[in-house]
Amino acid sequence: MRMFSFTVAATDGAARLGRLETAHGPVETPVFMPVGTAGTVKAMTPEAVASTGARIVLGNTYHLMLRPTAERVARLGGLHRFMGWDGPILTDSGGYQVMSLAKLRTLTEEGVTFQSHIDGSRHLLTPERSMEIQDLLDATITMAFDECPPFPAEKADVAQSMRRSMRWAERSRRAFRERPGYALFGINQGGIHPDLREESAAALKEIGFEGYAVGGLAVGEPFEAMLAALDGTVPHLPADRPRYLMGVGRPEDIVAAVARGIDMFDCVMPTRSGRTGKAFTRRGDLNMRNARHRDDPRPLDEACGCPACRRFSRAYLHHLIHAEEILGAMLLTWHNIQVYQDLMADLRTAIGAGRLSACLDDFHATRALGDLEPV
Amino acid sequence: MRMFSFTVAATDGAARLGRLETAHGPVETPVFMPVGTAGTVKAMTPEAVASTGARIVLGNTYHLMLRPTAERVARLGGLHRFMGWDGPILTDSGGYQVMSLAKLRTLTEEGVTFQSHIDGSRHLLTPERSMEIQDLLDATITMAFDECPPFPAEKADVAQSMRRSMRWAERSRRAFRERPGYALFGINQGGIHPDLREESAAALKEIGFEGYAVGGLAVGEPFEAMLAALDGTVPHLPADRPRYLMGVGRPEDIVAAVARGIDMFDCVMPTRSGRTGKAFTRRGDLNMRNARHRDDPRPLDEACGCPACRRFSRAYLHHLIHAEEILGAMLLTWHNIQVYQDLMADLRTAIGAGRLSACLDDFHATRALGDLEPV
Numbered sequence: 001m002r003m004f005s006f007t008v009a010a011t012d013g014a015a016r017l018g019r020l021e022t023a024h025g026p027v028e029t030p031v032f033m034p035v036g037t038a039g040t041v042k043a044m045t046p047e048a049v050a051s052t053g054a055r056i057v058l059g060n061t062y063h064l065m066l067r068p069t070a071e072r073v074a075r076l077g078g079l080h081r082f083m084g085w086d087g088p089i090l091t092d093s094g095g096y097q098v099m100s101l102a103k104l105r106t107l108t109e110e111g112v113t114f115q116s117h118i119d120g121s122r123h124l125l126t127p128e129r130s131m132e133i134q135d136l137l138d139a140t141i142t143m144a145f146d147e148c149p150p151f152p153a154e155k156a157d158v159a160q161s162m163r164r165s166m167r168w169a170e171r172s173r174r175a176f177r178e179r180p181g182y183a184l185f186g187i188n189q190g191g192i193h194p195d196l197r198e199e200s201a202a203a204l205k206e207i208g209f210e211g212y213a214v215g216g217l218a219v220g221e222p223f224e225a226m227l228a229a230l231d232g233t234v235p236h237l238p239a240d241r242p243r244y245l246m247g248v249g250r251p252e253d254i255v256a257a258v259a260r261g262i263d264m265f266d267c268v269m270p271t272r273s274g275r276t277g278k279a280f281t282r283r284g285d286l287n288m289r290n291a292r293h294r295d296d297p298r299p300l301d302e303a304c305g306c307p308a309c310r311r312f313s314r315a316y317l318h319h320l321i322h323a324e325e326i327l328g329a330m331l332l333t334w335h336n337i338q339v340y341q342d343l344m345a346d347l348r349t350a351i352g353a354g355r356l357s358a359c360l361d362d363f364h365a366t367r368a369l370g371d372l373e374p375v
Numbered sequence: 376m377r378m379f380s381f382t383v384a385a386t387d388g389a390a391r392l393g394r395l396e397t398a399h400g401p402v403e404t405p406v407f408m409p410v411g412t413a414g415t416v417k418a419m420t421p422e423a424v425a426s427t428g429a430r431i432v433l434g435n436t437y438h439l440m441l442r443p444t445a446e447r448v449a450r451l452g453g454l455h456r457f458m459g460w461d462g463p464i465l466t467d468s469g470g471y472q473v474m475s476l477a478k479l480r481t482l483t484e485e486g487v488t489f490q491s492h493i494d495g496s497r498h499l500l501t502p503e504r505s506m507e508i509q510d511l512l513d514a515t516i517t518m519a520f521d522e523c524p525p526f527p528a529e530k531a532d533v534a535q536s537m538r539r540s541m542r543w544a545e546r547s548r549r550a551f552r553e554r555p556g557y558a559l560f561g562i563n564q565g566g567i568h569p570d571l572r573e574e575s576a577a578a579l580k581e582i583g584f585e586g587y588a589v590g591g592l593a594v595g596e597p598f599e600a601m602l603a604a605l606d607g608t609v610p611h612l613p614a615d616r617p618r619y620l621m622g623v624g625r626p627e628d629i630v631a632a633v634a635r636g637i638d639m640f641d642c643v644m645p646t647r648s649g650r651t652g653k654a655f656t657r658r659g660d661l662n663m664r665n666a667r668h669r670d671d672p673r674p675l676d677e678a679c680g681c682p683a684c685r686r687f688s689r690a691y692l693h694h695l696i697h698a699e700e701i702l703g704a705m706l707l708t709w710h711n712i713q714v715y716q717d718l719m720a721d722l723r724t725a726i727g728a729g730r731l732s733a734c735l736d737d738f739h740a741t742r743a744l745g746d747l748e749p750v
């Protein structure tokens with residue numbers, strides 16, 4: 001059986017071109033992972049997801065434990081078989097979403113008790129239970145159970161929360177069931193405080209993980225504060241392990257984070273935006289509801305090879321969105337994921353060729369052009 | 376340029392195996408046409424529709440004239456290019472939907488004035504305007520403008536309505552712009568009254584059409600009444616032209632109508648049901664919301680080659696529907712259209728082999744089995 005590994009093939013400044021080997025196949029990094037919250041990347045078939053070049057998707061412990069339940073997914077052969085995705089799957093630990101979605105949460109050293117937002121049933125999520133759930137789901141990459149404090153928060157609260165997350169990280173490591181090709185990632189916390197981030201990194205390294213995530217960012221802090229937090233964190237993470245910036249983000253966030261040495265990303269933005277008429281393009285973000293697209297026979301994005309751009313006009317996409325047609329959500333989601341995957345492929349190529357700086361200049365210059373003139 | 380034609384290759388009792396040649400390619404009959412109301416077969420890409428074997432789809436004049444408007448579709452190259460469907464498209468005349476969907480309708484000999492259900496704007500739909508709209512849409516098959524009386528209705532009212540529809544049919548014929556490979560179909564009316572159906576058929580034949588539809592059925596009358604109306608109508612329609620039973624129907628309706636000599640069908644049932652968790656199978660209709668499917672690892676329908684059945688379990692489909700995931704609507708719609716297309720292919724094969732009767736017996740016997748035992 002294949003072992004889990006991460007190798008860096010090339011670097012360009014702090015940026016790395018890498019490769020994950022997993023029980024469910026390889027992944028080139030930097031990588032963007034489409035979010036498949038409830039066992040589906042919303043509005044996409046698995047074939048459509050794979051057609052964009054995506055090789056790894058995310059699943060959400062919180063959603064899946066409530067419905068259809070981890071035990072049911074296990075009985076049905078695990079999440080890969082359940083959702084028809086043969087590639088690697090990373091599952092979050094449930095820690096973030098239990099705090100943002102569940103009702104009547106009570107946080108103790110043991111874990112979090114909460115009420116389901118679906119049916120009001122009561123549940124206890126602990127590091128041990130989170131590991132068990134992710135094991136039942138058969139996650140290729142399991143995330144340690146952590147707490148993500150709100151932003152803004154007092155530094156003392158952030159420190160207390162981070163230290164509890166580190167204790168939970170240790171319990172996660174002990175509870176995690178090792179299997180060849182599978183991995184457990186620790187999650188760095190500490191908000192926007194460099195000393196706490198450094199303390200957290202040291203604690204995680206001491207425990208030892210197959211990968212290291214940066215959590216608690218993209219929760220409302222300014223862009224510059226996020227970059228500063230990355231600058232204060234990444235140098236303290238092991239260079240020979242993948243680094244994952246959780247929940248990020250916009251294309252401009254991703255390119256900035258890649259330049260700072262981040263290897264993995266996930267975000268609901270391309271999928272959620274696709275269901276609300278928003279399209280990402282190389283020349284910026286478009287609201288396809290806008291009347292300027294109503295008579296436009298041109299594709300959404302000339303440079304894009306997705307079905308929305310190859311087969312349909314902006315006018316048609318505009319029409320579908322106004323008519324609230326499911327196909328509108330399907331096509332815009334497909335396009336947005338394609339744009340994200342193309343961006344990651346461009347970044348990988350640039351890092352491999354040692355010309356990331358030129359690639360970033362081109363990225364920003366193309367966005368600065370803004371959208372095509374209306375017809 | 377290809378001429379529009381219909382040839383009957385084989386008959387089996389009243390049933391016919393036929394072939395339409397059109398400007399947009401051939402269609403084997405009996406055929407089921409998926410409904411693409413607003414320029415999309417809901418929750419399906421055109422490639423997905425074609426993958427089921429569907430070769431012709433329906434568009435709705437009423438919806439498209441209001442949004443995005445027929446003029447806009449024409450400026451964008453016609454409905455085929457707009458919706459990315461290269462095959463034949465049949466458009467209804469707007470007569471049925473203006474009576475069922477629009478507000479503040481006023482019916483006169485001239486036509487129908489009404490208010491849009493979308494924005495309240497006022498419109499006049501006449502035979503001439505209906506022909507113009509369907510021409511702007513570039514419909515391969517245009518339907519004559521008619522009125523569909525409600526059911527139940529007094530016979531005198533049905534007769535009056537039918538005779539107006541016949542006058543409108545003549546105006547439609549005069550206003551229709553002839554082009555090679557394109558066709559205009561007349562619509563037989565007369566409710567459940569054989570004498571009115573015969574009178575209507577005679578009036579339509581006198582005008583002359585490339586095909587003949589049976590309208591005003593499947594509007595709430597009992598199954599047996601629909602079959603009786605067909606028996607009183609089909610013998611009066613020209614044998615050398617295609618016969619289209621509008622808005623029908625369930626699989627059991629379709630097989631009964633094919634046996635009575637109907638060649639073409641359309642219905643929202645497979646698509647609409649797919650968005651509400653209902654699946655058609657060879658062994659009857661299933662409600663995939665039902666808890667009996669919750670732990671079922673088996674495919675929806677062993678005999679079906681659609682992606683929903685090839686790649687996913689009943690348990691997964693059940694989960695998607697409960698989680699209100701768009702993929703649930705996508706997969707069930709795909710499956711339902713596949714089941715309808717497979718049924719039509721089976722019927723065509725049976726008619727060609729002169730064993731339609733055995734095919735119908737098998738159809739009913741398989742349905743009578745009911746669903747698989749729960750796991």
Ligand SMILES: [Zn+2]
Nearest residue numbers: 304306309335
């Ligand atoms: Zn695209």
Ligand SMILES: [Zn+2]
Nearest residue numbers: 679681684710
């Ligand atoms: Zn199927």
